[in-house]
Amino acid sequence: MKNQINFWQEFAKQTNGTFKEGYSWRSDSNTIDYKNWKIIFDNYTLWSGKYSTQMTRVVAPITFTDNLNLKSIAKDLSGKLKNFLELRILRLVIQNLTKLLQLKAIMSLK
Structure with a gap:
């Protein structure tokens, strides 16, 4: 063989x-x-x-000579991401609520 x-x-x-x-x-x-x-x-x-x-x-392992604080970076990033998503959701709710109120107003006029 x-x-x-x-x-x-x-x-x-x-x-x-x-x-x-x-x-x-x-x-x-x-x-x-x-x-x-x-x-x-x-x-x-x-x-x-x-x-x-x-x-x-x-x-390729990386060794940092100074202390790298990923926890605060991740915490800050997750906070910003959470705020961004909450703002997007709030905007969608307001837009849909506005459309619903407009539709309700039109229906009540008929």
């Missing part, structure tokens, strides 16, 4: 990366160091009920 070529192992050789053999449900992977970035290539299986799709995944 002919030996199969491991794609991630060959990719690691071509890119001077580090090959890591997979285990259990994790696939083989290749890690490349590029300009202070650690880029990881592997396969990922997306499951949805009874169907699955395998895709190539590229991961």
